[in-house]
Amino acid sequence: MNTLTRTTVKDFLIPYVATFVGCLLVAIAVNAFFVPFQLLSSGISGVAIIIYYIFNMPIGMAIFLLNIPIMIACYKFMGRNYTIVSIVGTGILSVLVDATAFLSEWHLIHDAMTSCITGGLLSGIGFGIIYKYDGNSGGLDVVGAIVKKFYSLEMGTAVMIINTVILFWAAYLFSLEKAILTFVSIYITAVITNKVVLGMKQRKAIIIISSKPEKIAQLLIHYVGRGVTFFHGEGAYTSQEKQVIYSVIKLTEVAKVKAIINRVDPQAFMTISDASEVVGQGFTLPLAPPPTKHI
Numbered sequence: 169m170n171t172l173t174r175t176t177v178k179d180f181l182i183p184y185v186a187t188f189v190g191c192l193l194v195a196i197a198v199n200a201f202f203v204p205f206q207l208l209s210s211g212i213s214g215v216a217i218i219i220y221y222i223f224n225m226p227i228g229m230a231i232f233l234l235n236i237p238i239m240i241a242c243y244k245f246m247g248r249n250y251t252i253v254s255i256v257g258t259g260i261l262s263v264l265v266d267a268t269a270f271l272s273e274w275h276l277i278h279d280a281m282t283s284c285i286t287g288g289l290l291s292g293i294g295f296g297i298i299y300k301y302d303g304n305s306g307g308l309d310v311v312g313a314i315v316k317k318f319y320s321l322e323m324g325t326a327v328m329i330i331n332t333v334i335l336f337w338a339a340y341l342f343s344l345e346k347a348i349l350t351f352v353s354i355y356i357t358a359v360i361t362n363k364v365v366l367g368m369k370q371r372k373a374i375i376i377i378s379s380k381p382e383k384i385a386q387l388l389i390h391y392v393g394r395g396v397t398f399f400h401g402e403g404a405y406t407s408q409e410k411q412v413i414y415s416v417i418k419l420t421e422v423a424k425v426k427a428i429i430n431r432v433d434p435q436a437f438m439t440i441s442d443a444s445e446v447v448g449q450g451f452t453l454p455l456a457p458p459p460t461k462h463i
Contacts, residue, residue, distance in 0.1 A: 182301050182302075183253055183301050183302045183303040184253070184256060184303065185301075186297050186298055186300065186301035186302075186303045187253070187256065187257045187260055187298050187301075187303035187304065187305060188260055189294075189297055190293075190294040190295060190296070190297040190298035190303065190305065191257065191260045191261040191264050191294065191298070191305050192264050192268075192294070193290050193291065193293055193294030193297070194209070194213070194261065194264075194265075194290075194291045194294040194295065194305065195261065195264035195265045195267070195268045196268055196271060196290060197209065197286075197287040197288075197290040197291040197294065198213060198217065198227065198265055198268075198287070198291070199227075199265065199268045199269055199270075199271040199272045200268075200271040200272070200274065200276050200287070201276070201277065201283045201284070201286050201287030201290065202217065202283075202284070202287050202353070203217065203220075203227075203272040204272050204275055204277075204283065205280045205283050205284070205346075205349070206221065206342055206346055207280070207283070207284055207287065207346060207349055207350050207353060208334055208337075208338050208346075208350045208353075208354075209287070209291055209353070209354075209357075210291065210295075210308070210331045210334070210353075210354045210357050210358070211307045211308035211331065212231055212234045212235060212238070212306065212307030212308055213227070213231055213261070213265070213307065214331065214334045214338075214350075214354075215230075215234060215334065215337075216228075216230035216231040216234060216265075218337065218338075218341065221341070222341075226266050226269070227265050227266065227269070228261070228262040228263060228264070228265040228266030228267075228269075229262065229266065231258065231261060231262045231265060231306070231307065232258060232259070232262040234307070235254075235258045235306045235307055238254075238306065238307060238310050238311070239251060239254060239255055239258070239306070239310075241310070241311075242254045242310045246310065250304075253302075253303055253304060254304050254306050254310050255306070257298070257303055257304045257305040257306050258305065258306030258307070260305070261305040261306065261307075280349055281349065281352070284349045284350070284352050284353040284356075285352065285353070285356060287353050288352065288353035288354070288355070288356030288357045288360070289356060289360055291353075291357045292356060292357040292358070292359065292360025292361045292363075292364065293360055293364055295357065295361045295364075296360060296361045296362075296363065296364020296365050297364060299361065299364075299365045300364060300365045300367075308331070331354045331358075334350070334354075335347050335350060335351050335354070338350045370418070370419040370442070371416055371417070371418060371419070371442070371443035371445075371446045372416070372417055372418070372419060372421075372422055372440050372441065372442065372443060373414070373415075373416050373440070373441050373442070373443040374413075374414070374415050374416070374417060374425060374438060374439070374440050374441075375412060375413070375414055375438065375439045376412070376413040376414075376415075376429060376436055376437070376438045377401070377410055377412055377413075377436065377437040377438075378413065378429070378432070378433045378435075378436035378437070379433060379435070379436075380432055380433045380436075381398065381410075381411040381412075381413050382411075383432055384413060384428065384429060384432050384433065384436070385398070385413055387428045387432065388413075388415055388425065388428065391424075391428065392417060392421055392424055392425060392428070394415050394416065394417050394421070395415065395416075396413055396414070396415045397413075397414045397415070398411045398412065398413065398414075399411070399412040399414060400412070416443050416446050422440065426438075
């Protein structure tokens, strides 16, 4: 088997392996930490848990049945290959949830708040592993992927918005306390999902207003290795023209940039915000060398 073939097989298997590992963690979270306290998980599995509480239908079976119309939408919007991964992911999650159903009888944790936090952490790690390696477990994962594809919104955030409906459902069927605990677990799941997916590759957009823009820009280019753009601005109070520095950096470069700004111009004004997605030179493409200045 040549190197190209091995690489192709590896790329093919990774999403399925990640989906299995992630689904196993989610299944454990559902049965070991959510079901014993009548809590709901995020996504379609949360709806499946509600069906389990009301009709005593196995959660895994409910997940599979609820995913049928979603798979049809997946094929329409995401294509054949993604649909195949989604169907496999749905099957894996359905089987694993029912296979680990015995964990609900173990009562590993005796406090509802601790259980919802633990379940949220575990399911967040599970979903994060699935998303990070381009797998999915069906359900709202597919809806989140569609939203991310067209609106560049992180999957965890997209699914979090959709899960709000589940919270109202939980409050109506059970109690406000159960809904609040469910919210806590869903929020933790969304945050951890984003952290696992982005990891230390998270990007930050910085805007700097300084009296020494050229010097700061050169240091960012040569010592941080990031592109810099100047915007022309004007102070509303002073009416003075200013050059506004804009750049996108890695999360791990924030401290270095702060040190540079503080050394060059301690009076500089700087804002740092999250960049949802970055495409272009310095990130998805190599940074172009600076043009040679002719004297």
